[in-house]
Amino acid sequence: MLYQWYEAQRALLSPFSEFASASSKLYSHPLSPFTHTPMAQRVSAGLDLMHRLSKEYEKPQFNITSVRVGAVDVAVQEQVALEKPFCRLLRFKRFTDDSPVLAAMKDQPTVLVVAPLSGHHSTLLRDTVKALLQDHKVFITDWTDARMVDPAAGAFHLDDYVAYVQEFIRHVGPEVNVISVCQPTVPVLAAISLMASRGEPTPRTMTMMGGPIDARKSPTAVNNLAMNKSYDWFENNVIYRVPVNYPGAGRRVYPGFLQHSGFIAMNPDRHLKSHYDYFMDLMRGDDDNADFHRTFYDEYNAVLDMPAEYYLDTIKTVFQDFALVNGTWEVDGELVRPQDITTSALLTIEGELDDISGAGQTKAAHELCTGIPKSRQFHYDVEGAGHYGIFSGRRWREKVYPQVRDFIASHQAEVKQAARSPRPAARKAAARKAA
Incomplete structure (x- = not known):
């Protein structure tokens, strides 16, 4: 009501x-x-x-029509690479008539940015995307406002989120570098863990920024609310049905x-x-x-409704059961085992003044991903940055982005160097590593 x-x-x-x-x-x-x-x-x-x-306040647009690559301004076109009931995978395609720049762009790494499904639209990461486009081919998840999804599309659970991420990674290809911002760090780590456990190719790199991998560390006001209220309290107090004036009329959502x-x-x-x-x-x-x-x-001020099932699953799995760090999380009957990831490099990023995901919550991913060699694990603390400062604004552009760019580039170069090895055995090893 x-x-x-x-x-x-x-x-x-x-x-x-x-x-x-x-x-x-x-x-x-x-x-x-x-x-x-x-x-x-x-x-x-x-x-x-x-x-x-x-x-x-309606959903904003990305409005990224051009970006500077090297010394040249190139045109950018927003394209829908894949469409699902609750999400669109967007690609920002770059165009130029400058042959040297075009050749350089074709050789640049591919990045999949997994945006949060936690209230704001993916356009909140506009600054993130614009910076990445200077040196990368960029895809991003664009989550759909649940009130606009016909109830006939069915429910959307946290497990479905994990499945979406896996489908998007497969669509882009194993050469992808995945960046997850805030809330999706948990389902993204789960998605890649499950792929590794099945023997599927995993992304070259994983960059996790300001997310609640282990919400028990330095709990914030957001964490305390989720941990101190019962599951039933959330279901009874923040879940409502979409009114009749929207396509999703009758769907249960967190408005x-x-x-x-x-x-x-x-x-x-x-x-x-x-x-x-x-x-x-x-x-x-x-x-x-x-x-x-x-x-x-x-x-x-532009916010979206979240599917009730997904929101309640996240409260229970991430903030109450701590299922990921306790090793008890199962997705469609498969146990999530981050220790099975062995070939992807890992970078975690935290803001010194983050009041959403406290200190150590994102860094906890290193304690879980024990299969990744220490030489391929990195962490960066952003001095003076709050939650939004790690992916938007001056600190993102001047401090964080260079770290992310160099991290991805170093492992891109590593794969290429191994692939150029003249020995057949080395070439096979490089191919396995790239996968």
């Missing part, structure tokens, strides 16, 4: 939001006579803020608006100050800072 009340409130506020937007322009447009009335700028700023606080309320509740003072600063920027005519605020909150 809460979801229906929320939709009714949203429908009621919609015309007021549009009225506030139009009125704000009336008091700020240079050709409007109201612009020259006393306190016009203050009135315009207040109405603009009212509009942004009450408007509906995006509830998740957004949780995001705000974690740092209410910070968000309040940010909105006040936005109001003052509008008053001062500081368009650059105002645009930065809009860009950030257009992304931050």
